[in-house]
Amino acid sequence: MNNFGVIEVASTATKTTPGWAYVPDTGPSLSATALQPKNRKRAARNTQPGLSLSDLTARQENKLRKDLEALNRDNQRDVNIPVPSSSRSSHKHTPTVRKILQSQKTFANHLDDYQALLALAESNPAAVVNNPLLFLNKPVVATPQAKSASPAPVREKGGSKRGQAAAKRAAVKAAAAAAAAAEEEEEEEEEEEEERKRARQLAAEGEDVEMIDSPAAPPDEVEKLVETYPADGTILPAYRKRPPAVHPGDGDPLLVSVVPSFPTDEELRSLMTAPPLSYMDSRAAFGEEGERYPIRVFCEMCGYWGRVKCMKCGVRVCGLDCLEGHREECVTRYGL
């Protein structure tokens, strides 16, 4: 049986030690753990019996991480394919371009850099705040100039945390972009650099005015909007041109029940102009209620339900047939 050419030497000695395992290589990289985060709070809270992902031992956890890493590879073995030299006349690259072309950084490297920058922004905001570009990049989330007569519908469902984080992230993002740009600009003469900064600053200042489109509606108009909804929304004409129903009677009760909470222009404006989330913030994770996502276990051999557990190694199989098949491998790995 093919065991992918790996014999886990370390695991034989430590496999039964609860809560602790020998980690053979250099340990998980920052990005690797970030890509497969584990909710630590959960293990304590989860008193319900039944299998879940957080019940894994450290050894299983490590194997899982390695398996997932393998599933994300472009080739299953390491390859180094040089870019074939082309005959085209090589024109001169700018220093910036030369640097980019020479970079052999991977996505994980870039992500680590970015996470480090975020950490810096959190621990020492001053280090980032001093950057003029950060200051200018206040996100264009529409600040309502008028207090609406009726409070905006509440939708605090864990999204708000992300929303707040988004503003901060946007700032950091700008700082990162600035840093990336600055990195390359180092080589330029200082004077030139100063001039550019001024120009950029001026341009950006002018642009803030220009790019925050139309101003928010004055107070009385907002009130009117709330009163007369939905006909008078100015951003989204609700379902004016709603497609014909797919089945009879669709939507009607729903529309009626939903109308009161149709977003105000203010809400729409802030949604449509909110800055992007960071790479890690946009990654879907289990929410509080999703913590108990049912875990299905399959037969390691044939893929049917894994209803039988190998007493030696804990691998799950569907029945005696597959257990027998598994034994061969199990014995090679762990001995009799």
Add this chain to the structure above:
Amino acid sequence: MAPGRKPKSAGPAPPSSTLVLDNGADTIKAGFVTVDDDTGDKAPRVIPNCIARDRHNKTYVGAELEKCKDFGEITFRRPVEKGFIVNWEAQKEIWDRAFFDDKAPQRCDPSTTRLVLAEQPNSLPALQTHCDQIVFEEYGFSSYYRGIGPSFNAYQDIQAIFHTPRTPDTIIDVPAEVILLIDSGYSHTTVTPILQGRPLHTAIRRLDVGGKLLTNHLTRLLSVRHFDMRNETYIVNEMKEAACYVSLDFKGDLDKTWKGTRGERRKDYATGGGIAKDYVLPDSHTRFHGIVRDHEPGAAARARKSAVSTEDILTLRNERFSVPELLFNPTDIGLRQPGLADLVMQSLSVLPVGLWPGLLANIVVVGGNAKFVNFIQRLQVELLERVPDECVVRVARPEDPIVSTWLGAANFARHEHADRLAVTKQEYEEHGAAWVARKFALGLGVDTLR
């Protein structure tokens, strides 16, 4: 491709020709759009975005892969990682041969061309900056916009994708008023709610399951159950595309493909239960691509034993549906992320409930994985289980989900929004890369109707 220029009025007119690129991890979708007339490309050219090396050590760059016949043990170098251009050394070589060399099949003069480039949402700022710098400093495009792929889809005639009945005089909204765009590609799957072409950034969610992970998972299953396929990613990928499907009854299908307990041979297993398929592997002499056949009990064994048979046959059973299943149940491989339907619900949960009906009634799925049989049906079924009874859930995929983003981006290039969002080379030189990144991130802002 060189139509008459616009008369020069105030300031330089935008270039009349636009190179539209959807630079995917697996393939580049590329074509030209002319703004003044309708002579541009109607469909993109699809170019492998890789440098490949076969087992005879021959190297293929981008479109040259067409010349490759023997895909056994072929390996790939890809400039795009996790959906984003990371390695510019490789990307530049592929772009140069496709667009800028003297003999390039889609030759383009950047100094008179606008570039519209689709990127994946939530990129890293450093990678975006590198991209912008290469576009202006290395290639010198006269004008450029980099925007997220999902939003470009909003510039398509969305109601046509849903086959919404309408009269000839119905006004087509471009961009569409409201869509929920799901993009399931090589690297990952994203959910993006879009109003009038504006992505609602705080609600964009990503599931780290894409075509690559599915192919690698299939490779692993086959290597455990049949024989070592770990160096045959290309062949396994073809097998996945030809034979895998999304199950509408996972438990039932799993039962039909189970051989049974010891000694037992269940009937469905013996006959194939309507699910098992025989896959004839390519042999690199006469058969360069695999073939799917209905399962013929014993065929694989006979082929193995027979001295004269030239066929290597794999019987695919639960592999056919347990692989795409990962899009809906990532925890099946221990990945701690919600499945696609819950991904959609998480995206909606941060939006006002008033927007839900519009979004749920206009779900469009693009990207290569949308081609799996039953993908959209399964998503619809799972969403119906999660939303109020009265809610209409419509899920559709465009005719060719792979080029959909390009088609949308091509329409965008003809839309006045392109002029509003694009940045000129002169502006880049004046204001710098950070300014450009900021302008792109700010997007369109909000238009009011009155």
